[in-house]
Amino acid sequence: MKEMINCIDCISNELIQIVVDDNLLVSKKNIETNDNETIFLGPGFLDLQINGFSGVDFNTFPILEDDFLNVINNLAKAGVLSFFPTVITNSDSNIINLLKNINELCLKNPLINSYINGIHLEGPFISPVKEASGAHSKDYIKAPDWELFKVFQEASGNRIKIITLSPEWDNSIDFIKKCAVDNIVVSIGHTVASNEQIKAAVNAGATMSTHLGNGAPLSLHRNSNIIFDQLANTELTPSIIADGFHLPDNFLKIVLKVKKNKVILVSDSTMFAGMETGVYQSHIGGKVTLEKGGRLSMCSNKNMLAGSAVSLLDCVNKLFSSNMLSLSEAWSLASIQPKKLVNIRDTDNDFVLFKLKNNSISILSVFKSGKQIFINN
Numbered sequence: 001m002k003e004m005i006n007c008i009d010c011i012s013n014e015l016i017q018i019v020v021d022d023n024l025l026v027s028k029k030n031i032e033t034n035d036n037e038t039i040f041l042g043p044g045f046l047d048l049q050i051n052g053f054s055g056v057d058f059n060t061f062p063i064l065e066d067d068f069l070n071v072i073n074n075l076a077k078a079g080v081l082s083f084f085p086t087v088i089t090n091s092d093s094n095i096i097n098l099l100k101n102i103n104e105l106c107l108k109n110p111l112i113n114s115y116i117n118g119i120h121l122e123g124p125f126i127s128p129v130k131e132a133s134g135a136h137s138k139d140y141i142k143a144p145d146w147e148l149f150k151v152f153q154e155a156s157g158n159r160i161k162i163i164t165l166s167p168e169w170d171n172s173i174d175f176i177k178k179c180a181v182d183n184i185v186v187s188i189g190h191t192v193a194s195n196e197q198i199k200a201a202v203n204a205g206a207t208m209s210t211h212l213g214n215g216a217p218l219s220l221h222r223n224s225n226i227i228f229d230q231l232a233n234t235e236l237t238p239s240i241i242a243d244g245f246h247l248p249d250n251f252l253k254i255v256l257k258v259k260k261n262k263v264i265l266v267s268d269s270t271m272f273a274g275m276e277t278g279v280y281q282s283h284i285g286g287k288v289t290l291e292k293g294g295r296l297s298m299c300s301n302k303n304m305l306a307g308s309a310v311s312l313l314d315c316v317n318k319l320f321s322s323n324m325l326s327l328s329e330a331w332s333l334a335s336i337q338p339k340k341l342v343n344i345r346d347t348d349n350d351f352v353l354f355k356l357k358n359n360s361i362s363i364l365s366v367f368k369s370g371k372q373i374f375i376n377n
Contacts, residue, residue: 006031007039007353010331016041025349025370037355039364040327043335044081044350047312048162048239048264048342049120049211051086052271058085061097065112068105072115074274076366077374078311079352082117082344084162086268089123089136092148096155103157114369117344118161121152122210125165125175126190131217132166133190135307144175160184161342164210166191167201180205185342187239188230190215195229202235208341211268212238212255213247231258237341239266242315243308245295253324261329264338265315270307272296282306313361321359 002021009016015033018041019026052058054074056067075083087098099119106113123136125144133141144165153160162185165172179186188201189210209230216226230236231254240247240255242265255263267273272280272290279299282288287299294310297303312334320330339346349370354363366374 002026005039005353007041010040010042010327011336013328020372023372025367025372028348040354040356042079042331042352042354043346044352044366044368045079045312045316045334046117046338046342046344047075047080047083047267047269047334048338049086049122049266049268050075050083051088051269051307052273053269053311054274055271057271058102059088059090059098061094061101063098063101063105065105065109068112069109072112075115075311076368077363077376078313079354079363079366080312081350081352081366081368082115084118084120084342085116086120086122089126089133089140091140092151095121095124095152099152099156099160103155103159106159107157116159118342119156119159120162120164121160122164122189125163125169125172127166127168127192129192129217131219132192132215134215136190143169144172146175146178149175162187162208164189166193167197167206168193172197173200173204176201176204176206183343188236191226192217193226195224198226198229198233202233207235207237209236209238211241211246211266213251214241214268231255234262237262237264237337239264241266241268241308242318243267243294243310244314244318245305246308249322249324252319256319256324261332261337263333264341265312265319265330265334266338267310267312267315268308269311270296270309272307272309273311275309313363317361320361327356327361 005018007016015031017031018028053071056071085102106116124140124142128141164187176186185208186206187208187210188206277290277292279289288306289299290296296306296309298306316330316334319325320327351367353365354361364376
């Protein structure tokens with residue numbers, strides 16, 4: 001049955017009319033007036049850092065096809081229509097196996113391939129300093145190694161598009177330059193690098209900061225430190241986890257004020273995102289507690305977070321509902337801005353329809369490649 005829907009583009013504020021027939025997009029055009037209740041249209045989200053979701057861990061081998069499809073299905077319901085599976089520090093063999101696993105699933109299943117715009121390799125070339133490395137195993141942290149990275153890249157089918165590393169290593173600059181030549185986004189993270197090392201990394205081609213404000217020592221110099229130095233560098237685009245737990249509101253406001261639209265949202269979600277509240281066993285950190293709202297903490301120390309357990313939509317809602325950003329600004333940081341950063345062309349056929357309810361975003365339906373794949377009844 002053909003359906004005509006009038007809506008407002010949440011980025012441009014233009015009036016749009018879409019026509020849907022049997023769950024397929026027939027047309028999408030600008031209109032002059034809209035007499036219906038307010039429905040918004042927004043481009044699909046791109047999450048550049050997903051470690052897992054819905055009980056599936058992208059760092060535990062093997063990743064099964066049905067499990068991956070379950071992740072895609074649940075992410076789509078939250079408006080995430082493309083993402084970067086994130087493989088973190090591990091043994092060389094485990095990293096290779098996981099990268100091969102993801103690549104093989106993409107080659108085998110066109111639907112999976114349509115959601116995966118790249119892979120984010122977070123480590124193993126990060127800081128060995130415990131307060132900076134966080135949950136990354138010190139046993140496998142090492143200096144940047146271009147020959148090893150080429151092995152990783154071959155295993156991934158050349159899908160590694162972002163690498164998080166620390167520029168504190170002596171050979172970091174040469175490594176970053178080689179990544180820049182290959183159009184790989186170099187992101188500074190899990191580091192205790194000096195301001196000079198950060199500047200050198202940016203001059204060599206680094207363009208991003210990984211989850212700024214996290215993966216950093218608790219004690220920093222009051223005037224010069226890795227957070228201030230990256231905030232002050234106009235060439236760096238920081239990603240932030242705005243789940244309401246990882247960063248306080250004042251820090252979020254500072255980053256958004258200083259960087260304006262040169263900032264992106266990531267969920268940095270773990271396998272516990274999208275799961276029911278309760279106590280679980282994690283291969284990183286042991287026993288963890290997932291609370292209502294998505295707070296994930298260590299059972300042994302409730303004050304210590306055990307990762308993120310929210311979707312990118314939750315992060316957008318946090319910034320919008322708390323009046324830190326307008327709807328257009330918040331949505332853009334999860335869609336337009338990350339696509340620009342990794343040079344991915346947006347498509348008019350991937351979009352989300354939603355309403356605002358109690359100052360919060362409520363998704364109505366989701367379209368992928370012109371097909372209506374989710375309707376919220």
